Amino acid sequence: MTFQFDGRDIEFRPGQSVQGALVAVGVLSTRTTRIAGAPRGMFCGIGVCFDCLAVIDGQPDQRSCLTPAEDGMVVCRQEGTGRDDLGV
Amino acid sequence: MDQLAVSDVIIIGGGIIGAASAYHLSLAGLHVHLIERGAPVSGTSSRGEGNILVSDKPPGPELELQKFSSGLWAEFAESDLEFDIELESKGGVLLGTADGAMQALDGYATTHEAAGVQVERMDAKALYEREPNLAPGLPGGLFYPGDLQVMPVIAAFEMLRAARQHGATITAYTEVLGLEVSKGVVKGVKTTRGSVSAPVVVNCSGAWAGPLTSSWATPLPVDPRRGYVLVTSALPHVVRHKVYSAEYMDNVSSSDAGLQASLVVEGTKSGTVLIGASRERIGFDDRPRAEIVQRLASQAIAIYPFLADVRLIRYYQGFRPYADGHLPIIGPDPSVSGLFHAVGHEGVGIALAPGTGRIIAEMITNRPLSMDMQAFMPSRFN
Secondary structure (H helix, E strand, O other): EEEEEEEEEEEEOOEEEHHHHHOOOOOOOOEEEEOOOOOOOOOOOOOOOOOEEEEEOOOEEEEEEOOOOOOOEEEEEEEOOOOOOHHO | OOOOOOOOOOOOOOOHHHHHHHHHHOOOOOEEEOOOOOOOOOOOOOOOOOOOOOOOOOOOHHHHHHHHEEEEHHHHHHOOOOOOOOOEEOOEEEEEEEOOOOHHHHHHHHHHHHHOOOOEEHHHHHHHHOOOOOOOOOOOOEEEEOOOOHHHHHHHHHHHHHHHHOOOOEOOOOOOEEEEEEOOOOEEEEOOOEEEOOOEEEOOHHHHHHHHHHHOOOOOOOOEEEEEEEEEEOOOOOOOOOOEEHHHHHHHOOOOOOOOEEEEEOOOOOOOOOEEEEEEOOOOOOOOHHHHHHHHHHHHHHHHHHHHOOOOEEEEEEEEEEEOOOOOOOEEOOEEEEEEEEEEOOHHHHHHHHHHHHHHHHHHHHOOOOOOOOOHHHHOOO
C-alpha cells in the first residue's frame, strides 16, 4: 500500500499515520513556516502542537501525526499557511 | 518571604491592572511589592483578545477613561521595551447586521461624534472595501479609526519588567489571605508565606475581588463572567480590523446571567484569527461546553464564510470581573484608610489598564487626577 508525498510513493503499514510512514523513510519535513520558509515536521507526535501540518487530499492544515495513511492518498508539503488564496 | 526593603505600596494581583499599577507607581518613585497567587498574568489578562476600543463605549465616564488610557497605550508602545507588544492601530468595524441596524448605528455615531470620538459611517460599498472577506448582503456599518489591538500577555510582562527596573518586587505563587488593619488604617497583608507591611495596599484581584473582599469592611460586588475565545490555524491577512456586531454591545451592558454569544473577530500578527465573544455567569465553573464553541463558530462563519474551511486549533476561556452597575471600581476604600481598589473592569481590563494604573498612582501620590473619577469610586457601594 502506498500514498504519494510530493510525487514520491511512500509505503506504509496498516494503521500507520502519514507522519509515521514519512519518518520511517527519512522524510522529516512536511511544511515550511509562514515567515522564514523554514522546514517543520513532527514535534509532539500527539496532535496538539500543529507543527506536522501537511496538505492531504487537497485539504491544508491536516495534522499528519493524527491522519491514518490510506492507499492512494495524495500528500503535499504545505507552504506557509497553505491558504494564500484567502489573503486580502 | 525575603523582604529586602520596606514597601511603600503592596499590590494584590499580578494581572494587567496590577502590572499597570506597579508600573505607574514605580515610575512615580514608590517602592512597590506586587503579590500574585499564581503565575503572573495567568488569570483573566491572558484570556482575552487584546481589545483597546473606543467604539464599544457609549459617551460617559468609561469612554473618557478609555480615551486617556488609549493615549497611554500609544506612549507605552513607544517606550523602551524588550519585546514587541504588537500594538496595532487597525481600527474597528461595527457591523450593521439586521435591517433596522443602520438607523441605530447612525444615532450611535452621532452621540460619539458629539463626545469627540472619530467615526465614519460606511455604506455597503465602503464596508466591503474595508473588509473584502465579509459575507455578501451586509448593509454597512461604522468605522472607528481609534480602535486598537495589543498582545496583552507580552504587554503585561513588559509592564512588570519595567516596574522591576524601577525597583519593584514581584512575588508570585503567594496568596494574600487578608488585610492587616488597625483602627481603620491598613498596615499590610497576610499571605501564605507570612506578613508583608506597607502603609498602602491596592486591590487588583480582578475576577476574584468578590471572594477576596467578602469579609472586608466594604465588600465589593464583583462576579466572574465567563468568556470563550476560539483560535484558528495561522492564516494570511484575512481580517483587517477588529470586527464586531452591534449585539456585542447589548450583551456587554446586559446583566443577564444566561449564555450570551455575539460576534467579535480579529486577526493577530501571528496569523491566527481570534473569535469571540460569549458571556455566562456561572461562578468560576470552567468545565468545557461544546455548545459555546459551536455558537461562536456558527456566528463567525455567517459573517466570514471562508472560516467554514479553516481549522480551529483550540479555544481558551477566562472570567471577566463584572462589577455591579457595570463600571470599574477605582479609588480609595470608604472604610479602610490606605486601601485602594482597581477591579471590576469586565471586558475592558486590557483597554483601561494604563489609565487605571496611572490614576491609581496619582491618587496614592496625592497628585491632581487626570480626569474626574467620581463615577468609579468604591464609596458607591457603602
